[in-house]
Structures are given as structure tokens and as C-alpha cells.
Amino acid sequence: MTTNRFSLGGKRALVTGASRGLGRAIAIGLADCGADVGCVSSKPGGAAETASEIRKLGMTAWEFAADLSRREAAVTLADEAASTLGAIDILVNNAGTIRRTPAAQYSAEDWDTVIRINLDSVFFLSQAIGRGMIERRKGKIINVASLLSFSGGITVPAYTASKHAIAGITKALANEWAASGVQVNAVAPGYFVTDNTEALRADQKRSAEILARIPAGKWGQPEDLAGAVVFLASPAADYINGHVLVVDGGWMAR
Numbered sequence: 096m097t098t099n100r101f102s103l104g105g106k107r108a109l110v111t112g113a114s115r116g117l118g119r120a121i122a123i124g125l126a127d128c129g130a131d132v133g134c135v136s137s138k139p140g141g142a143a144e145t146a147s148e149i150r151k152l153g154m155t156a157w158e159f160a161a162d163l164s165r166r167e168a169a170v171t172l173a174d175e176a177a178s179t180l181g182a183i184d185i186l187v188n189n190a191g192t193i194r195r196t197p198a199a200q201y202s203a204e205d206w207d208t209v210i211r212i213n214l215d216s217v218f219f220l221s222q223a224i225g226r227g228m229i230e231r232r233k234g235k236i237i238n239v240a241s242l243l244s245f246s247g248g249i250t251v252p253a254y255t256a257s258k259h260a261i262a263g264i265t266k267a268l269a270n271e272w273a274a275s276g277v278q279v280n281a282v283a284p285g286y287f288v289t290d291n292t293e294a295l296r297a298d299q300k301r302s303a304e305i306l307a308r309i310p311a312g313k314w315g316q317p318e319d320l321a322g323a324v325v326f327l328a329s330p331a332a333d334y335i336n337g338h339v340l341v342v343d344g345g346w347m348a349r
Contacts, residue, residue, distance in 0.1 A: 100331040104129035107180045108328065109224070111163065111172075111216070112190035114141040116289040117239065117317050121187055122156075123148050124321025125328060130185065131155035133176050137162055137190070163190050163216035164208050173223030182231060185328045186224050188217040189239045191257075193291045198252045206253045213257035218264055221279070225272060232276040235328045238265050240283040240339050242346060262339050269337030278336050280327045285343025287315040310345030 108125045112118035113134035122132045122142075126149040134142035134149070139160040146156035157179055161172040176183060191213045194205035221236050228234025241258040248255045261281060269279040286292060286305050296302050296314070306314070323342045326332055341347050 101326065101329045102129050103185070103325065103329060106130040106184040106328070107133070107182065108185035108187065109133040109135065109159075109176050109180065109183050110187040110189055111135040111161075111220070112137075113145050114138075115145075116291075117284060117287060117320055118187075118189040119145045119148075120317035120321045121189060121324045123152070124318070124325050125185065125187075126152050126154040126156070127321075128325050128329070129154070130328075131157075131180070133157040133159055133180050133183075135159045135161055135172065135176075135190065163220075164211045166211060166215050166219060169216045169219040170223055173220055177224070177227065182227060183224050184228075184233070185235045185237070186221065187237045187239070187324060187328075188220060190216060191239065191254075191291070193251055193254045195250045195294060197250050201252055209253035210257055213254065214260050214264070217261060221264075221268060225268065225277060228277045229272060229275040234277045235332075236268065236277065236279045237324050237327045238279070238281040240265070240281040242283060242285050242341070242343060244281075244283050244339060245347070265339060266337040273336045278327070278332060280332070280335055280337065281339045282320060282323050282327065283339050283341045283343070284320050285309065285315055285341070285346045287317060287320065289317065308346060308349050309343070310349060313344065315342070315344055 108130045110122040113122040114136040134145045136142040149156035161168045240261045243255045244258040244262040265281040
């Protein structure tokens with residue numbers, strides 16, 4: 096009985112940013128636990144490899160392309176996904192980007208791009224897909240936050256602002272939708288091996304400083320995040336709402 100509470104059999108999920116890194120690992124992890132998955136990439140064909148891996152697991156995969164730096168793209172994606180998948184049981188808002196520039200020189204263009212992808216798309220996609228979940232009185236929304244949902248970081252003001260906001264919007268939607276049977280939570284990955292951290296890992300001094308603070312003694316691999324998302328997407332997490340689950344190798348406990 097307990098094992099079945101973690102099954103995603105019969106569920107349909109939509110994962111943004113599924114072409115590589117954390118999103119790819121999340122999409123495959125959901126499929127490995129029984130979900131059929133819609134894989135979203137910023138470009139046509141971008142999620143083809145992820146979809147192929149999901150099909151090898153015997154599950155159904157769909158591919159979508161959406162430039163989430165355009166606000167209207169989130170609404171269009173929601174409509175296309177609902178039309179293709181039918182009822183969407185699980186939404187994982189993983190798509191994100193980062194721009195590294197000192198705050199005094201940070202451009203308006205970089206600010207707008209980061210906020211639109213990291214924050215605006217999360218709200219409008221959650222809003223559009225959440226309406227159906229509310230009507231059916233069930234659904235799971237998992238947002239991808241960050242350790243920079245809790246701290247300020249350096250040279251990433253827009254990213255930090257967006258990830259603080261992700262923690263807030265997660266709680267705000269949970270407050271409104273919990274009574275309708277919809278769970279809205281977030282995962283906050285620590286320092287993982289992804290494209291977003293490539294600059295940090297290339298900086299030997301900064302990389303060593305980061306590694307020295309992680310009790311686990313290593314950077315996270317994308318697959319390390321998948322289990323936390325599967326848990327929050329499963330019936331085992333039906334009474335968890337508005338929570339930001341840190342997956343960081345112990346960084347925040349240091």
C-alpha cells in the first residue's frame with residue numbers, strides 16, 4: 096500500500112525545460128514511475144532525446160516547443176498541451192535561464208528575459224493549467240526554485256529576484272488552491288551539474304569554495320533531483336502544500 100502511494104501510473108505530466116539537465120532528468124524520472132510525459136523545449140525538436148528515453152521505458156511522450164520569454168507562449172502552450180494530453184495531472188515548471196552581470200551594469204533586456212522565463216511563464220502556465228485541476232479537484236504543480244530563493248547570490252540579481260518570487264508564488268497558489276485538491280509545492284536544487292552552473296564550475300576558486308560547504312562533498316547530478324519531484328507529484332504528498340523542498344547535499348544545514 097505504501098509503495099503504491101508513490102506510483103504515478105495513469106498520470107499525465109507536462110515538464111518545461113525538458114531538453115536537458117534537471118528538466119530532462121525530471122521528465123524521465125516521472126515516466127520511470129508510470130507517468131506519460133509532455134516534454135517542453137524552447138525550440139522544435141529540442142526535447143526529442145528526452146522523449147525517446149521516455150518511450151524506451153514503455154511510456155508515452157509528447158514534444159512541445161515554446162519560447163517562454165514571450166508571455167503569450169505560456170497560454171498557447173497550455174492550450175496545446177491540454178488539447179494533446181487531455182487532463183494534465185502534473186505540471187513541473189522547470190524552464191529557467193540566468194544572466195551573470197554585476198547589478199550596477201545589469202541591462203533591462205537581461206532583466207526582462209530572466210523574469211519572463213523564470214517567473215512570468217510559471218504563473219501564467221500554472222494559472223491556465225491550474226483552472227482544469229481546480230475543476231477536477233485534483234492536480235500537482237511543482238515549481239523549481241533555488242538556493243537563491245533564500246539568499247542573494249552575486250552578479251545574478253534578476254535570477255535571485257525570480258527565484259525568491261517562485262517561493263512566494265508557490266505559497267500563494269497553495270493557499271488558494273489547496274481546498275480544491277490541488278497541491279502546489281517547489282523543489283530548491285542546490286549546486287547541480289547543469290548548463291546554468293557551468294561558469295561557476297569553470298571558476299576553480301569559486302567551485303572549490305562551493306564544494307567545501309556541501310556536506311555531501313560533491314555537486315548534485317540532475318538525477319538526484321528527480322526523486323524529490325516524483326514524491327511531490329505522487330499521492331504520498333497529498334497533504335503537503337506550499338512547501339519548498341531543498342535538495343542540496345546539505346548546503347543549507349551548514
